[in-house]
Amino acid sequence: MLGSPRRAAFAGVFAATLVAFLAIGAVLPILPRYVQGPLDGGDIAVGIVTGAFAIAAVVGRPVGGRLADRWGRKPVILVGMALCTAAACLYYLPFGVAGIVFARLVLGLGDGWVYTASATWIVDLAPEERRGQAIAMFGMAIWGGLSLGPLFGELLLSIGSYEAVWAFAAATPLIAAAMVARLPEVQRAPAPPPPRGSGWLPPGVVLPGSALLLGNIGYAAFAGFMVLHLDAEGIGHGSAAFVAFAVAVVIGRLLLGGVPDRYGARPAALGAGGLEAAGLTMIAFAGSLPVAFAGALVMGLGFSLLFPALALVAISANPPERRGAALGAFTAFFDIGVGVGGPLAGAIASLTGYTEAFLVAAACAVIAAALGVLAARTPARGRTGSSSA
DSSP states (O other): OOOHHHHHHHHHHHHHHHHHHHHHHHHTTTHHHHHHTTTOOOHHHHHHHHHHHHHHHHHHHHHHHHHHHHHOHHHHHHHHHHHHHHHHHHTTSSOHHHHHHHHHHHHHHHHHHHHHHHHHHHHHHSOGGGHHHHHHHHHHHHHHHHHHHHHHHHHHHHHTOHHHHHHHHHHHHHHHHHHHHTSOOOOOOOOOOOOTTOOSSOTTOHHHHHHHHHHHHHHHHHHHHHHHHHHHTTOOOHHHHHHHHHHHHHHHHHHHTTHHHHHOHHHHHHHHHHHHHHHHHHHHTOOSHHHHHHHHHHHHHHHHHHHHHHHHHHHHTSOGGGHHHHHHHHHHHHHHHHHHHHHHHHHHHHHTOHHHHHHHHHHHHHHHHHHHHHHTSSOHHHHHHHSOO
């Protein structure tokens, strides 16, 4: 797929991103219990804490993408990783739920800059006909961190304390930053300022971004309430379901990553939304651990295809010098989905129950599939080939 120097750069960006996302994964299954336990919060508080990082990321991703076009990918990644460490340090402060929400806002800004600049760097390294596959493969770094991170978080909590989890979340982004600092960046001309009247959103981003937003409501419900749902059903092992979901995403990216390049974004988006909806429905009605695990696996396989299929549509509509801005704006919809989905799932759970929260998320995934088909009216390969990118 890549020549030797580019392959080495790809591996370096991949490894550093995986290490950075271990920190995010480690706290995912811990925060809901921390909010309901030591902080004495309720379901709505859990939803707000889960989705709070998305509020900052909605702004942080487009800004980070534009800065990555102007300044280069590496400086933006390094600043983002420093913000992730700062966010973890804020967990120590005794300011209750409000303090955790502020920490998650800082994390959202850092995460947005790290992901957007790293993903853009990966697309820079990939040949045109393999960009969808490159995005899919890079996603394994994210979900690798999110699958292994909960194991570290649970281990540290069982043998130590919440503070030990926060320490891990603070240290790993610093390690990742040291890895990135050693990588040579692709030489490229900085992007000129956007033309006047061009708007905040680059061309071709709104429709695939809206599909991504709706698909991500399911992820927000899963991240915020999977542990609590299985505990309420007397099943338990919610953290293991996190791992099953993330492993399914990694496997899906490995086995299915080339589908958008070969067959186009339309069938990929349709299948992705359908599988996600099916998995969420299984989780909603899970009465046993095998059914819950099966739902997490099916949801993960669908989720694995949704982002690369829709990202390819957004990238193809923009030239290379605007690639960071396009990815930044597109991925902001990811965070809007989490930011809306967390409180929405929390409100539904508090009024009716966890089952209904997952069913609403499944309905959103069905609508996401329909919008994805509409956004990808032209097959992804054809769009890429006709694009100046």
